[in-house]
Amino acid sequence: MNTHQQAAHLVFGPTAAGKSTFARKLAAETNGVRFAIDEWMLAMFGSDAPKTMDMAWVMPRVARCQTQIWSVAEQILGTGTDVVLELGLLRKSDRSAIKAKVEQAGYTAVFHFVDADLETRRERVLRRNAEKGATYSFEVTPVMFEAMESYFERPADGELSGFVAR
Known part of the structure; x- marks a missing residue:
């Protein structure tokens, strides 16, 4: 299999x-x-979202968006252009699966783990909800924040080898 120099930059971290x-x-x-x-979820499913968000509704739609994003990203990689994928990748299995897809297609997977302390992240959510600026896609309620916090699997030390931590 040919290996290409193009990279899929995989950005992940907690809310x-x-x-x-x-x-x-x-x-x-x-x-x-x-x-x-988040941008794809808003565009594709925002108007259909239930009043009370639950993971059983969200996660199948996230998976469908991720599949379509990868389909387009793979075509872009084929043109010689890198992609930056901010796909959630909340679980180790999600990260392993996308890494396998990227490498199977002959490209380089470069992980970037972005993190901040819990209080800083809570403050950012409140500020983003109020300001609705460039990185706002939808309101993250305190209940949603806690649900995402409990769903996110922090990378273990072994998983972080070869990652770029921010």
Whole structure:
């Protein structure tokens, strides 16, 4: 199999860690094309979202968006352009699966773990909800924040080897 120099930059971390800000900067630095799961979820399913968000509704839709994003990203990689994928990647199995897809296609997977302390992240969510700025896609309620916090699997030391931590 041919291996290409193009990279899929895989940005992940807990809610409000700074992933979107980092991904935008990285896309500019690499002249890459950025994909953000929150933006796709809003565009594809925002008007259909239930009043009370639950993981049973969210996660199948996230998976469908991720599949479509990868389909487009793989085509972009084929043109010689890097991609920056901010796909959630909340679980180790999610990270392993996308790494396998990238490598199976002959490209390089570069992980970027973005993190911040819990209180900083809580403050960022409140500020983002109020300001509705560039990185705002939807309101993250305290209940949603806690649900995402409990769903996110922090990378273990072994998983972090070869990752870029921010």
